[in-house]
Amino acid sequence: MSAALEALALTKTYKGKRVLDGVDLTVEEGSVFGFLGPNGAGKTTTLRLITGMARPTSGTIRVLGQDVATAGNAVRAELGFLPDVPAFYPWMTATEFMQFAGNLFGLEHRVLKQRTGMLLDTAGLAGVTGRIGGYSRGMRQRLGIAQALINAPRLLLLDEPTSALDPIGRKDVLGLIDSLRGRTTVFFSTHILGDVERVCDSVAILDRGRVLTQAPIHELKARYGRHKIVMEVSEGADGLAAAIGERPWAVSVARGNGGSIEVTVSDVQGAQHEIPGLVAAHRTGLVRLEAGEMGLEEVFVELVGESEP
Amino acid sequence: MRTALMFARKEAFEILRTWRIYVLPAIMVFFAVTGPVLAKYTPELLGAVAGSQFASLQLPEPTVFDSYGQWIKNLSQIVIFALIIIYGGIISSERRSGTAVLVLTKPVSRTTFVMVKAAVHATYLAVLLVGGTLVTWVVTAVVFGEAPGGALWSSSLIWLVMAVCYLALMTLFSVLIPSAAGAAGAGLGAFMVLSIGGIWKPASDYSPAGLLERAATLATGEGADFPFWPVGSTLVLSLGAVGLAAILFRRKEL
Numbered sequence: 001m002s003a004a005l006e007a008l009a010l011t012k013t014y015k016g017k018r019v020l021d022g023v024d025l026t027v028e029e030g031s032v033f034g035f036l037g038p039n040g041a042g043k044t045t046t047l048r049l050i051t052g053m054a055r056p057t058s059g060t061i062r063v064l065g066q067d068v069a070t071a072g073n074a075v076r077a078e079l080g081f082l083p084d085v086p087a088f089y090p091w092m093t094a095t096e097f098m099q100f101a102g103n104l105f106g107l108e109h110r111v112l113k114q115r116t117g118m119l120l121d122t123a124g125l126a127g128v129t130g131r132i133g134g135y136s137r138g139m140r141q142r143l144g145i146a147q148a149l150i151n152a153p154r155l156l157l158l159d160e161p162t163s164a165l166d167p168i169g170r171k172d173v174l175g176l177i178d179s180l181r182g183r184t185t186v187f188f189s190t191h192i193l194g195d196v197e198r199v200c201d202s203v204a205i206l207d208r209g210r211v212l213t214q215a216p217i218h219e220l221k222a223r224y225g226r227h228k229i230v231m232e233v234s235e236g237a238d239g240l241a242a243a244i245g246e247r248p249w250a251v252s253v254a255r256g257n258g259g260s261i262e263v264t265v266s267d268v269q270g271a272q273h274e275i276p277g278l279v280a281a282h283r284t285g286l287v288r289l290e291a292g293e294m295g296l297e298e299v300f301v302e303l304v305g306e307s308e309p
Numbered sequence: 310m311r312t313a314l315m316f317a318r319k320e321a322f323e324i325l326r327t328w329r330i331y332v333l334p335a336i337m338v339f340f341a342v343t344g345p346v347l348a349k350y351t352p353e354l355l356g357a358v359a360g361s362q363f364a365s366l367q368l369p370e371p372t373v374f375d376s377y378g379q380w381i382k383n384l385s386q387i388v389i390f391a392l393i394i395i396y397g398g399i400i401s402s403e404r405r406s407g408t409a410v411l412v413l414t415k416p417v418s419r420t421t422f423v424m425v426k427a428a429v430h431a432t433y434l435a436v437l438l439v440g441g442t443l444v445t446w447v448v449t450a451v452v453f454g455e456a457p458g459g460a461l462w463s464s465s466l467i468w469l470v471m472a473v474c475y476l477a478l479m480t481l482f483s484v485l486i487p488s489a490a491g492a493a494g495a496g497l498g499a500f501m502v503l504s505i506g507g508i509w510k511p512a513s514d515y516s517p518a519g520l521l522e523r524a525a526t527l528a529t530g531e532g533a534d535f536p537f538w539p540v541g542s543t544l545v546l547s548l549g550a551v552g553l554a555a556i557l558f559r560r561k562e563l
Contacts, residue, residue: 051414054562073416081414087407089319091326103315104415147411 002065004029004155004185005050010059012045012209019045021209023059027202029154030182034196034217035189036296037206038304043189044084046206047159050187051081064154077105080153080184084160086144090133094125094143097132098150105151112150119146122176124169137164145173156180158188162195174199197296205303212303220299227251229271232260234285243278247271259287313421316412320429329395329433336391337384337437341444344379345452351375376449377461377528380442384468385521389475392434393496396479398489399426400558405487410563423555427480431473438469457530464528467536471520474543475500477550484554484561517543 005027012020020042027033037043048054050061052068052075061068063075088097095116102112120126123142132140141164148156161177162170177186178199190196196203197217204214213220233240237259245253249267256262265271268291279286324330347354352368400423403409413419442465450456478499482492506518513519515538523536 048563051410053410053414073418076414077416079414081411083407083410085407086411088411089323089408091323100315100319101411101415103318104312104412104417106311106416151415 002029003027003062004031004064005033005187006062007046007050008060008062010046010049010061011057012042012049012054013057019209020049020056023206023209023211025204025211025214027185027187029185031201032177032181032186032199033188034200034203035187035206036191036193036196036203036300037189038191040208041206042209043191043206044159047081047083047157047189050157051079052076077151078154080148080151080156082141082144082148082158082161084163084189086140086147088132088140088143090131092132093130094120094128094132094135094146097143098147101147102150107151115150115152119149122146124172138166138169141165142169142173145176153184156184156186156188158186160190161188162190162192170195193297193300203296205300207304217296221296227265227268228291229263229265229268229275230256230260230288230290231263231275231286232258232288233279233282234259234287236282236284237261240278240282240284243282244275247274247278249274259284312417313425316417316421316425317429320426324429324433333388333391333395334437334440336388337441338444340380340383340388341441342448344383344445345376345449348375348379349452371453373449373453373456374460374528374530376445376453377464377530378525380445380461381464381468381521381525381528384438384441384465384472385524389472389500390497392472392475393479393500394493396430396476396483397491397493397496398483399430399476399480400483400554401487401489401492402483404561404563413563419559419561420555423480423484423558424551427477427551427554430476434472434476435469438465438472460528460530463535464524464526467520467524467527467540470540470543470547471517471524474517474520474547474550477547477554481550481554481557484558514538515542517546 003026005025007023007025010020010023011018023042023046025046035043035046045054049056050063050068055069063071064078066075068075092100098116098120099112102115107115117126120128123146125139125143125146128139132143135143141161145158145161148158158177162173165173174195177188180186181201200217202214202216203220205212215223237255241253241255241261244250244261244263249265249270251264251266254262263271275289276286349371352371355368398405403412409422413422442461446456446458446461449461475496479492479496482495483489486492486495503518506512506516507522509518513522517539520536520539520543523533523539526533
């Protein structure tokens with residue numbers, strides 16, 4: 001599979017402050033890619049560089065096989081973009097803006113009319129005839145997503161697409177993104193972990209201008225899941241948890257409901273060998289012992305926490 | 310080319326659907342209607358206000374050329390000021406609001422963005438000028454009973470060249486200065502420089518600095534020569550300013 005988007009050693013400095021620091025990214029064509037990071041991590045700056053709205057201090061970006069710095073209209077013709085706060089001409093209606101956007105892409109009148117109707121319907125704006133100046137932020141966000149799809153882009157770039165939406169709007173947008181899987185490459189930035197976990201194939205976690213990790217979601221969870229053991233004993237869970245907590249491989253021990261104990265470990269093999277002995281020494285019955293899976297939120301907190309100075 | 314036309318269409322609709330369709334036309338129509346009337350009745354008004362104080366002062370009988378001169382004077386001062394203030398945000402307002410990002414992430418080059426805006430608004434100024442001059446012409450004919458066209462139209466067209474030059478300068482300033490007020494300030498500074506420069510004869514003869522004065526001279530109907538040098542240098546300055554604006558805008562980060 002070829003890369004729809006590649007960033008290599010990307011840096012961006014504003015007034016002496018390094019906002020992006022050696023960012024490497026590879027987004028496979030047809031995938032739904034989550035670009036996750038806390039506020040101020042550099043997500044919007046990265047998107048500005050990808051769209052050519054700003055220039056990197058160093059490094060290169062290739063979009064659909066072409067260098068963004070030199071490709072110009074050829075690349076933009078295949079992109080769809082939703083900024084974090086989409087701004088429209090307040091005197092236009094939604095239909096007029098869609099037609100304006102489609103005309104800039106050179107779409108035929110028949111195709112444009114058909115897509116405008118379909119996309120406004122999908123965005124929940126069918127039949128809304130008022131001028132955009134009177135729209136709520138959620139309506140603008142949905143129109144922003146609709147206009148980003150008007151040219152049936154090969155690469156759809158979305159900056160915080162669900163941030164202004166109510167739960168139903170958010171669910172609809174995530175459903176829409178999910179439906180594009182395999183047809184369009186979707187790259188979306190967000191700080192909402194649940195959104196990424198729900199629709200993304202791969203994720204990159206950005207913090208203070210650096211990519212901490214990039215991997216398919218299942219691989220990321222598995223990678224960190226190996227560091228967690230979940231067990232359940234029939235009785236004496238508190239004493240056993242205290243004993244486990246004294247072992248050198250135990251990073252943290254948390255008691256769950258009933259007899260369950262959750263252990264984050266630094267040496268999985270050591271833990272697997274010693275835990276049965278500890279259970280036996282405490283004369284308790286082992287109900288369950290398994291490698292637990294960390295959620296994306298825990299992975300995110302762990303990675304971002306680790307990178308704190 | 311189609312992209313440029315579509316963007317030009319958007320600019321035209323923006324003029325028609327926003328305050329732009331009212332402000333400059335209202336100012337121009339006001340002066341087009343009141344200018345000839347004031348020119349005709351100013352001596353009588355002065356006489357009525359001053360009473361016997363100016364009894365010894367003999368004011369000349371007003372002519373159609375006073376009406377034309379009034380029109381050009383208003384265009385050269387108040388309308389140019391209004392133009393400078395209105396177009397302070399011709400580029401920066403779209404940058405600041407974020408609409409430029411939505412347009413420029415589509416297959417619209419930044420050069421097209423700048424050139425089309427300048428071209429559409431230059432056309433708009435030309436339409437306004439023709440409309441305003443027609444009104445002046447008709448009202449002058451009604452008030453004075455005659456209205457020869459040559460002096461009025463030639464002086465108005467000279468003014469248009471200068472107005473387009475100010476529009477081009479505002480396009481450049483609006484790229485350079487993110488705030489509309491700041492760009493307007495720079496535009497007023499350019500107006501002062503050109504006005505003062507007009508005092509120096511070589512600048513007046515060959516540069517845009519002398520153009521508004523030439524327009525005023527043509528309006529008097531004294532048959533002055535067509536100011537080829539100032540018109541030519543003004544057109545070159547206009548094209549240069551818009552070209553530079555396009556080059557600088559391509560380098561700007563949005």
